[in-house]
Every structure is written in structure tokens, then in C-alpha cells.
Amino acid sequence: MAKRVRLIDIAERLNITKVTVSKALRDQPDISKDMRALVKKTAAEMGYTPNLVARSLSSQRSHILGVVVPKIAHPFFAAVIDAIQEEATKKGYGILLAVSNENAALERQHIERLLAMRVDGLLVSVSKQQPDLSVYQQVRDMHMPLVFFDRQIEDAGFSSITIDDRLGAFHAVDHLIQQGYRKIAHIAGTHDVAIGRERRAGYEEALRKHDLPVFEPWVIAGGFDEWHGYDAFVQILHTDALPDAVFAVTFPVGLGVYGAMREHAPDLLDTVQILTFGDGEVNAFYPYPHLCVRQPTQEMGHRAVEILLAEIEGTADGPAQRVVLQTSLVTAQNYRLPSRDEAAESLRLAG
Amino acid sequence: MAKRVRLIDIAERLNITKVTVSKALRDQPDISKDMRALVKKTAAEMGYTPNLVARSLSSQRSHILGVVVPKIAHPFFAAVIDAIQEEATKKGYGILLAVSNENAALERQHIERLLAMRVDGLLVSVSKQQPDLSVYQQVRDMHMPLVFFDRQIEDAGFSSITIDDRLGAFHAVDHLIQQGYRKIAHIAGTHDVAIGRERRAGYEEALRKHDLPVFEPWVIAGGFDEWHGYDAFVQILHTDALPDAVFAVTFPVGLGVYGAMREHAPDLLDTVQILTFGDGEVNAFYPYPHLCVRQPTQEMGHRAVEILLAEIEGTADGPAQRVVLQTSLVTAQNYRLPSRDEAAESLRLAG
DNA sequence: CTGAAAGCGCTTACAG
């Protein structure tokens, strides 16, 4: 590796001390304007770039945020990570990304590693597996700032930013009922996962509001992926009556329902309204009756970083914050391509 | 922050020197087995975690890889990043993720920052914008290992791992022709972007092979997103004849074509075969004739890391490598949900 | 097998 120029090299060239160089480069006001200018000019000429790891070691601040997610190749998390990265960059931080793969042990390992790397703070969305509380206790003990996003550990004493799953589900199902649907099935998640519980609670609440009974054979709990949706809908096909709408706990589950329909009852495709919590990339093009609850991914990512930085920089006003974001309902009329303005905008940015 | 235990704290407790502790912890063979065991036991008791930034500074190795991508909320990149992260973790490296947003200036800034952070190597997929060659020259000058993936700068002297766009397109279009399609339109990208050029070349080559003429009004260049697909297909609708198949340069462009069809010519939905280069998450559920060229994202991520680590660890056999990966064609018969085995497997891993 | 010395490239806190 070609010799890298250090503070001391600049100092020697200028016959001053490296402290002066260090301060001048960071624009500290106790260095004369002329000296600052001279140092910067020289540094640029010599091709100096500060060694951020040395800086981290001596300043005890890395300007790196650790981000742990259960998965990344998933529209929701990809969008949130994107927003996190964007906001972090804007604020002068880098992000160290780790994926737990829904595995608590791996999640723990990642967090320990990030701790050892001396990140300034942690942004984590916990795996579905029973989390290992001891790491979080460790994080607490060392006063490392941490903000949970989307999936949190309750009562761990950390700030969190989550989505109002119950209300989102409630509004969506309420909307269906107001549109005249009465026989609404729910392909649910599992009870041990918060989003499963909450979305189901919102569903039941909406039925209750309209004095509709919960028809048990149509509420099928079990998971969050395509196969669960597929199997559950096949099961529904074997009941005597057919629903006129299906509320799927996630977008993948909704896809599984479509898959089952296409295979076993294609005639239902155009008549049964599907509602999914969360959206995929192709809503604008989905040809069947399809509704979805949209999650504010960008806002979640941006605000998660803001909350964390406030804690890191000590400007946090109080202890743990719990921010709850509201969803929006995307109806058929709303479906659209990204607007031309947006497209033009992104072109402008790129160009 | 609670006092963190350091090497020296362990050393004092044991009445030995910190060098011995350091070596024992890293299992160096020149420390007696008993001492190693004792040190490790004590370190564990005291809750020691090594300070990786101090280690980086003194060892000149950070065990961090910098990853720069044009975007992340995109199925292709999300999948590749996932694979990169997985492989890096397996090899004991962390990844610092940066998103250029298809913006060359931002790409440059990110790389400079990663350089300053002293990553051990760089994995980059360049933005579509004219790249700023000077940063790459700088990377060369400091002998920083770098591997381009998917989108590279030719002749920059770095290793690269890319996809055989031309051949992938050729095989796919060739397949269409063998299935009896003769009137194949191509919604192309732009000429200044390699994937645009290459995919188009593959398309033309396939037509040539079968002595089919290129019908210019049906080859519409312009971009890579939904709107381009939409506009281009509307334009095609205004030509006298109609194609029996459409080859879209990307999956989003294909979606735009579906959008245009649904709006302006819904009757074509079931009759015009759409072929996209790249796939989305919903292939298994797409109801219309749909074919796609699948990119080996996982292999790309894994191998990119392998190549980079070989360069970092000095085991690279020669100068720049150029790996070209082949695509596979996913036909309607191949469409499927993730297999039950895979689902069970992921459950097992998670459990 | 264990240790004393030097150093990685910075910043902090304190003098002057």
C-alpha cells in the first residue's frame, strides 16, 4: 500500500506541530484563519485523508451505526434500510449492516460484534425467534444507545418506533365492511409474534364494531409466508361457505392465497377481494381486486435514525421514546405508477 | 458508559503483562495451554470484549468490507447485498453499506469515506451516471482491493463479477422464437448503459439466428423503469401491427408494459407473451403469460466476497479476475412457490 | 514460554 500521508507529515512540511494540523483541519476556532487555510491547502496538495479508525480510537466516537435486521431481501426491510442509510449519511454517519436471518443466536452474535466494533449506537429489528435478553441487558449495562424499529422487545427499556398494526388492520377491515363485504376471512400469523396478535386483534375489533360474528373456520393462524397463505386458503375452500374477502396478515401470505386460488378455484380470482397488510412492488399492476395497508417505511427509517442520534448526542429529552406510526390504506383508485413528477425528480437527482 | 474492561485490566488481575493476555486471547501457540485457558476464563468472567477499533489501528486490518450499491430497495440489489452480507459474516468480516442512489458524486463521496474508515476492501456496483474515474484511480494508487459486481468500469484494472447479459437475452429470445413467436418487440434500455446495450445485442442476435428482421418501430430504447415500459408499449399500440411477445429490458419495464396493457388493451393481457430480464418477487403468482431471465444473485454475492477476500488476504492468483455468470430462463412450468423443503429448512434454521 | 519497548494515527486537556 502506497505510503499514506499522516497528520505528522503535514506538520513537518509546515514546521508546525501535528496538534495544530489536527485542529486546523477540523476548523477549530482557536487556530488563526490563515493557518487553517494554509494547513487545508497543504493537506489537499499532499492528498491527505484522515484515518477515521485512529480518530475513533482517540475520540471514542466512531460515527458508525450498527443496524440489525431479520432479513434484507424483503420489500419492507429493504425500504427501511434504504431510509436509514440515507438519513445516516446525511448526518455524517455510516452504517454497519448485519442480518440475523430470523435467528436469535445470530442476532446476538451480530450485536456483540457491533459492540466490539464500537458503533455509536444500534438500530435493531428483532428476529421472530425468542430473543436472547442477555445481550440487550449487556447493551443496557454499557449505556449503548439502541432503538428498536418495527419489531421490538417490550419493556427492555429502549426507545422504539413501530407501526400501529392493530389500528391499521382495524381501519382496513372496517373499510371492507363499509364497502359491503360481510364474509371476511383472516389468514393470520402466529400468536407469539406481535404483528400476528395485533393485526388479528384489529380484524376482530372491526367485525365487532359492525356486529359481525367471528367465524372461526375462517380465521386461520399459522405463519407469515406464501405457503401459509396457500394452505390456509385451500383449507377455506373445504369449508361449506366461501368468503367474499380475505384479509392476509402479510403480502406474501396474500400471494399464497392468489396461488391457491389460481390453482384450485380460478373463478374466485375476480370476485374475492384480497386485502394484505403490507405491499409488494407490483401493486400498481395487480389485476385482481386487491387492497393493501401501506407501511410508512421511509418515515420509519428516518425517524429511527433521528431518535438514535438524539440519544447518542445526548440531546434526547427523557428516557425511552415509543413512537407509533400510522399506516395508510391503499385502495384500487390509489394504485398508480410512480408519478411522472417523481420520475422526473429522480432523473434530475441522478443527472 | 460503564467502565469497559481492557486487556490491561485482565493482565493486572493475573499479574502478567497485557501482551501475554493479548496473545492468549488470540490463541497464539507461543503461550502455554494453561495460561491461555486461564486468561480466557478470566476474560470471560470479567466480561471482556476486545476493542476492535484499537485492534484495527494497531494491526492495520479492520475486517470490514465497504459495499457501495446504486440502490437497495430493488429485488436484485437487495438479494445480492444479502448474499454479500452472509458470506462476509461467515468469513469474519462486517460490511459497511453505502447507497449511491445512481449518483456518481455521491458514489465518490461514499468511497472516499470508506477509504478513510480503512475498510479492508471494496465491493462496488457503479451508478448509471458517468462515473468519476479519479476516485478509482485513488483506490488503485493505494492498492486498496476492489471488486466490481454487476455494474463495472471497464479497463479500470479491477476484478469484476458480472452477468452475461447478452447471452441471457439471446437464449431467452431464442427460446421465444422456438416456441413459435415471431413478432417480438423489445422495450430496451439506453445505449450508454452496458445492460441496455448487451441485452439489446442478445435480442438482435437471436432474431438474426432465425433470419427474422429487426422491426425498428418495435425496438424502443429509453430507460429502465416502469414509465418507460408504459410509454413504450403505448407507442407500440399505435403502430399498425401488434407484436405477439415483448422482451422488456428489466422487470420494472415489464410491469409498465402490463400497466399499459391493462389500461389501453386489456384483451392483450392473455395473449401477448411478456419476457423480462430479471424477476420480481411475484413471478409464481403472475397470471399472464410471463417468462423471465433469472440472475444468479446469491452466487454473485458469495463469489464477489470470495474474490475480494482472496485479494485482501493476498491469495489471489494473478491480477484482476473477470468472472461472468450465466443466467437461467424461468418458464411458466418452473414457476413455483418456494418448495416445502426450503420452507422447512428455513424453519429448522430459525428454530 | 513470557515480557519490555515501540508504535498504529489520531484527539483531549492543559500550559503558556
Added chain:
DNA sequence: CTGAAAGCGCTTACAG
């Protein structure tokens, strides 16, 4: 406004 000293927490290279 500039500098001398100390230190961040490790590892490397060399003695013994």
C-alpha cells in the same frame, strides 16, 4: 493563537 504531554486499547517485532 500554538505546543508539549499523555493517552485511546490494542499488536508487532524483538529479546531473553
